[in-house]
Amino acid sequence: MAILRFLAAAEIIETDLWQQYNELGGIQDSEVPGGSGSPPYKEALSFLDGDMDQYIHDNTEDEISHFTFINAYLASKGADPVNLDQFRTLPSSKATGAQQIGRLTTLMRLTVDTSWWTRYRSRARNPDFGDTFPQAIPSLAVGQHPAIPRSDDDLTPADHIQAIANTAAFHFAFIEQGGTSLYPSLAQRVSSPEVLRILLSIGPTETAHFQTWHDKAGNYKRPLTDPKDPALVFPDLNSPPLGGEDFQTNLIMPEPCPFLDRKFPACSIVRPTQTKRAAMGAVAALTADGLFIRQSREFLEALHELAEKADAARPGED
Ligand SMILES: [Fe+2]
Numbered sequence: 001m002a003i004l005r006f007l008a009a010a011e012i013i014e015t016d017l018w019q020q021y022n023e024l025g026g027i028q029d030s031e032v033p034g035g036s037g038s039p040p041y042k043e044a045l046s047f048l049d050g051d052m053d054q055y056i057h058d059n060t061e062d063e064i065s066h067f068t069f070i071n072a073y074l075a076s077k078g079a080d081p082v083n084l085d086q087f088r089t090l091p092s093s094k095a096t097g098a099q100q101i102g103r104l105t106t107l108m109r110l111t112v113d114t115s116w117w118t119r120y121r122s123r124a125r126n127p128d129f130g131d132t133f134p135q136a137i138p139s140l141a142v143g144q145h146p147a148i149p150r151s152d153d154d155l156t157p158a159d160h161i162q163a164i165a166n167t168a169a170f171h172f173a174f175i176e177q178g179g180t181s182l183y184p185s186l187a188q189r190v191s192s193p194e195v196l197r198i199l200l201s202i203g204p205t206e207t208a209h210f211q212t213w214h215d216k217a218g219n220y221k222r223p224l225t226d227p228k229d230p231a232l233v234f235p236d237l238n239s240p241p242l243g244g245e246d247f248q249t250n251l252i253m254p255e256p257c258p259f260l261d262r263k264f265p266a267c268s269i270v271r272p273t274q275t276k277r278a279a280m281g282a283v284a285a286l287t288a289d290g291l292f293i294r295q296s297r298e299f300l301e302a303l304h305e306l307a308e309k310a311d312a313a314r315p316g317e318d
């Protein structure tokens, strides 16, 4: 139940950020209501794929279903569902198309860790062995960058809103590779076969999202420098000194890598999957991403407590 409660919180956070993407860049309908779209943002996203709005909508709907299901399951077992509504205090984008409501997360000050790109391309290294990985877009991994237009001022010039769409492209995959690792990491400490089935059934949908976003991120417009933030540079990942196995944009499937022990042959796997402190690791990654900038101390304490309890769960304990 502690693991499910943490996952409910993580899914509520995912839903909050995906809803912000959907209001401006997705499809607003009865399945994913709210907002009315930003045509210049949608056009910039469509550079990645003509169906980006549909994919954003579907990813958002999946996240809504994840937290709603987990909370309903918790309630059916007499456990407390998770509700973070009191912490919806962060402002919405002022761009035309966004709802003006309180948010749990902000997408307007992101520091995007783009090392998932090189991590999934490395044959020799695995984060579970302590290995580290270079950033694909170093300038996105420092500073603070919007992944949605903050106001209508962000809609021009064309290369500026394109840089925001490029940022979103790498952020979509960053979020979903996190879910891809979180579910198998926590599943190793689940005691109930039915809860294990829940984790093993939701987790791979995070991977389905990640695989889609990994493919789309490779289509991003480059080389591109943000005219309103010249420090933000999107390099051509297919040209020297980049390119090759670590960077080439059509290498979107996981490269085999060491697993469990380097004595074994390389294996194509999700990485990382180590279970120790996995929930706190997820909270740390989301915090470093900038999603919770200006959130209250009480929110972070509540999230940390849910993560600590999930990380303390051991098979055989409720
Ligand atoms: Fe999810």
Ligand SMILES: [Fe+2]
Pocket: 014, 063, 175, 176, 179, 206, 209
């Ligand atoms: Fe997700």
